[in-house]
Amino acid sequence: MFRFFLFLLSLLFGFSLTGYRTPPEVKNAGVDKALQNYLESVEAQEQQDFYGEEPRVEPTDEHDRQMLALLDEACGSKIYVYASVDMDKDGENEMIGVAYDHFSIWYCSSNLEDCYMVPGGSSYGYDDCRIEQIEFDEERHIVIDTYNLFGTGKAYSILALHDGEIEMLVDDNYGYVYMNEENDIILDVEAYDGEYDKSYGIWTTHTWTDTYLYYEDGKYKEYGAATLSEKDFLKYDNARELLDEIEKENRNEKLLEIRYSYFIRENGIVHIQCEAEQEEYIEYFHYTYREKGNRLDVVMSKNYGIMYSSLSWLDEVTYP
Secondary structure, three states: OHHHHHHHHHHHHOEOOOOOEOOHHHHOOOHHHHHHHHHHHHHHHHHOOOOOOOOOOOOOOHHHHHHHHHHHHHHOOOEEEEEEEOOOOOOOOEEEEEEOHHHOEEEEOOOOOOEEEEOOOOOOOOOEEEEEEEEOOOOEEEEEEEEOOOOOOEEEEEEEEEOOEEEEEEEEEEOEEEEOOOOOEEEEEEEOOOEEEOOOOEEEOOEEEEEEEEEEOOEEEEEOOEEEOHHHHOOOOOHHHHHHHHHHHHOOOOOOEEEEEEEEOOOOEEEEEEEEEOOOEEEEEEEEEEEEOOEEEEEEEEEEOOOOOOOOOOOOEEOO
């Protein structure tokens, strides 16, 4: 049904599901003819099991092929996405797969003896999913990120392999999780809080805001963002320089004022939250930095959205 809805949008606006422009002969064809063409293509589309425009990439490694075949057989259909990973770092890969049907999660052991569906995971009908990995010295964790192609809907689950058994460390929490190049574990959440229209009293602008997670004592926890006073913020050697740069970047003839607030996390991440007010609306955005000695280095540029002390649904949030 969702793909059919996208198809109707493509007829109306002239774009294709792959991102290419719809050819003029299709765009200008009658709706009945377009619908007929669509229905005739359903069988071919279903043969791909919604794997996008390309079929699933089959593994070349024989051990991976065996694990994937067992997962296909166990779930009764072709696994949608999969990852072959040495989760417990014993030298042998296990496989985690996700079936398209409700994005159920499946596990196959490295010795090919255990193959089963993992309890838990996404409880909502999302549009797509992706598998991410989190690297530690002694083990690797698997993240199943599920999300909608439109709107803010997204959820993640995190799995680990302990003593030969799959453990669901985080089950169906809100957000999208991945590990960046600096080995930060990022939890990204979406909202519509980038701009407030004072005339109509509504919030607009789709935003993506990051918080930071860590793993300790068998649990995932959040580095909460504690309020930092302006006096303490200005103790950084380049604090005034950074504020001047923000002022210069955002100054325009319609700007009435920019109000600042500051946050700090236990992992040395510092945020400057900005409220840029004009007559008609207020923009909300923040800048993120990392402590390097008594200076702040830029982690990311201007990012729309409001920073809160906690953005996760995790039970444990720690503050500096």
